[in-house]
Amino acid sequence: MNRGVALKLGGFTGALLLAFGGAFALGGSVDPVADAAPTAAPHGEASAPHSEPEPTGAAHGEGHSETGGGTGQPPGLAISEAGYTLVPAQSSFAAAGPTNFRFKITGPDGKPLTSYQVTHEKDLHLIVVRRDLAGFKHVHPARAADGTWSIPFDFTAGGTWRVFADFAPAALGRTITLGSDITVAGPFKPVPLPRATASTNVEGYDVTLAGNPVAGRESELTFTVKRNGATVTDLEPYLGAFGHLVSLRSGDLAYLHNHPTQEAVAGSKGGPEIKFGTTFPTDGIYRLYLDFKHGGVVRTAEFTVTIGASGNHPVPLPTDATTPHGH
Ligand SMILES: [Cu+2]
The missing domain is CATH 2.60.40.1930 (Macroglobulin (MG2) domain)
Incomplete structure (x- = not known):
């Protein structure tokens, strides 16, 4: 009887390891651009120049802190x-x-x-x-x-x-x-969180995420929007930027503010890249929701991102961490 329980547990653990092993994919496949170039230098990509350092708080009309008003929590x-x-x-x-x-x-x-x-x-x-x-x-x-x-x-x-x-x-x-x-009230079928991947598709748009975020300090995330294999260069301003990003921490749904690094005024066109400065407070698994507007329609591209080696095991890092977490 005990042996039966142990076998069951063993199988379950194996399945978990497999799931989290898959979730590591993003960390290994994205361009480590944020770590390599934390300064104002352009990244040498064949992309339109973007304004760095990022705009002041006035650009998004707020001067908030990243935590919940002195509670220390997101x-x-x-x-x-x-x-x-x-x-x-x-x-x-x-x-x-x-x-x-x-x-x-x-x-x-x-x-x-x-x-x-x-x-x-x-x-x-x-x-x-x-x-x-x-x-x-x-x-x-x-x-x-x-x-x-x-x-x-x-x-x-x-x-x-x-x-x-x-x-x-x-x-x-x-x-x-x-x-x-x-x-x-009503029937509820939980949807498993999709695996971490560096690209996703929404209504014919392929959106790719690059970056090397670590917990506890601001990292740059770059989304690139393509359609039918061609880069989209006429994104429309939406909420004062070419994209709006919300990130939620899996498990407790902590909510992250994400600051677009470029402003967008009415009539201007953007893309294919949309950049954000984001501080993930802890290691863990996050779901990212990028709203972007093209052809007069706002669409949402969703990504799962794991931060840190453990993924499912939040380990707060010192806020002045200067080396990537891990081995
Ligand atoms: Cu809004």
């Missing part, structure tokens, strides 16, 4: 921070399907917040994803005079969903991201 893990609270009108739905999702942000005075500082061209960004990291949407609700936000939203399946409100209260002077769980 953003998105709390429903309340710095006196501001995310209050869904309804935190449970009786069935999957289209609904009108409504919520408020209450301020330190307990009243609905109505005074926001614009970030990435909006007063508030709403990210909705199921807890298994499937079903990602980045949307922009409308605010009524009384401070209530609302947006038509389709909870496409049952399960526990996570909503993130990413905004800067005018009185606070920095961005905060609050998160709340929303439960939706």
